[in-house]
Amino acid sequence: MSDLPPPSTEEIRRRQRSRALLMGLLLAAFVILVYAITIAKMSVNR
Amino acid sequence: MNSVTATADTAYPADWRDFFALTKPRVMSLVVFTALCGLLAAPAPIHPVLGFTAILCIALGAGAAAALNMWYEADLDSKMARTAGRPIPAGRMDRQSALHFGVGLAFFSVILMELATNRIAASILATSILFYVLVYTVWLKRRTPQNIVIGGAAGAFPPVIGWAAATGDVTLLPILLFMLVFLWTPPHFWALSLFVRSDYAAAGVPMLPVVAGAKTTRRHILLYTVPMIAAAIAPWPLGLAGFVYGAAASALSLGFAVLAVQVLLNRATEPAGMKPEKRLFAYSILYLFGVFGALVADRWLVG
Numbered sequence: 001m002s003d004l005p006p007p008s009t010e011e012i013r014r015r016q017r018s019r020a021l022l023m024g025l026l027l028a029a030f031v032i033l034v035y036a037i038t039i040a041k042m043s044v045n046r
Numbered sequence: 047m048n049s050v051t052a053t054a055d056t057a058y059p060a061d062w063r064d065f066f067a068l069t070k071p072r073v074m075s076l077v078v079f080t081a082l083c084g085l086l087a088a089p090a091p092i093h094p095v096l097g098f099t100a101i102l103c104i105a106l107g108a109g110a111a112a113a114l115n116m117w118y119e120a121d122l123d124s125k126m127a128r129t130a131g132r133p134i135p136a137g138r139m140d141r142q143s144a145l146h147f148g149v150g151l152a153f154f155s156v157i158l159m160e161l162a163t164n165r166i167a168a169s170i171l172a173t174s175i176l177f178y179v180l181v182y183t184v185w186l187k188r189r190t191p192q193n194i195v196i197g198g199a200a201g202a203f204p205p206v207i208g209w210a211a212a213t214g215d216v217t218l219l220p221i222l223l224f225m226l227v228f229l230w231t232p233p234h235f236w237a238l239s240l241f242v243r244s245d246y247a248a249a250g251v252p253m254l255p256v257v258a259g260a261k262t263t264r265r266h267i268l269l270y271t272v273p274m275i276a277a278a279i280a281p282w283p284l285g286l287a288g289f290v291y292g293a294a295a296s297a298l299s300l301g302f303a304v305l306a307v308q309v310l311l312n313r314a315t316e317p318a319g320m321k322p323e324k325r326l327f328a329y330s331i332l333y334l335f336g337v338f339g340a341l342v343a344d345r346w347l348v349g
Binding site for chain 1: 058059060061062093094095096099102161162
């Protein structure tokens with residue numbers, strides 16, 4: 001493994017940024033989904 | 047299993063695309079489709095948001111099971127050309143990330159299913175994930191040539207979960223849909239394993255063609271095709287589905303039977319001569335889409 005290039009900090013940061021962005025979007029989608037489920041369950045049980 | 051070690055790329059955090067690849071998105075399409083058909087064929091209407099959430103949970107549960115399968119089988123995957131490019135054997139992700147992702151996704155999907163629909167659907171979803179990971183992947187796959195028969199049950203759960211999400215119970219029709227997918231899985235995978243036999247042999251997986259030979263496998267394909275067709279057509283004479291479904295299921299099943307007989311009559315031992323097996327494999331996917339699609343069409347178009 002010694003002949004392999006060391007990991008680039010720039011690439012590590014880029015991947016962390018893209019994962020953090022996606023996680024943020026998924027969390028936002030989850031919040032909207034839970035809200036929609038709550039409204040749907042209230043309308044079903046009415 | 048620990049023979050798969052980190053390579054240069056695992057020095058980087060895995061890309062989100064690799065996490066997505068862990069969920070086997072192509073397999074998921076069939077899971078989502080059969081689950082959606084189970085949900086739409088159910089006699090009780092479900093609120094669209096809750097229906098969407100149920101299908102999402104089934105897809106996430108299938109993705110979790112696939113990720114845990116890839117976590118456990120990284121050593122096998124690295125030995126087969128078909129699977130060597132997956133995130134862990136290719137060195138783009140470490141095994142622990144796959145394990146955490148799979149377990150987290152499994153819990154998330156089951157809890158969300160319980161919150162959005164009902165406990166029956168959530169319980170069957172949890173059972174299907176545990177069945178695929180523990181019974182199929184960990185216990186049977188490396189030990190018996192019948193691995194695919196029992197493992198097929200895991201893939202047969204989605205239409206039952208879809209039905210249970212809508213109705214809150216399980217009746218004869220979803221059980222017949224379960225039987226159909228359960229009996230469909232062996233001919234589908236054995237057709238594939240006949241023409242990728244060398245891959246499985248190299249990895250030491252005891253698939254039927256590896257341990258019992260092509261002739262026995264071809265006989266078994268036809269052997270499972272007969273009860274599979276019975277399960278496919280049964281909803282019609284039992285009055286659980288109408289003429290549209292009955293006619294479509296009968297016609298599609300006839301095509302399956304013809305191809306299964308062609309496979310039985312084939313004597314080829316090399317992949318180049320296995321056109322009937324390749325045709326049956328491709329047709330089997332179309333078959334399942336067709337039969338389930340006909341069930342929904344029968345329910346919604348004819349009533």
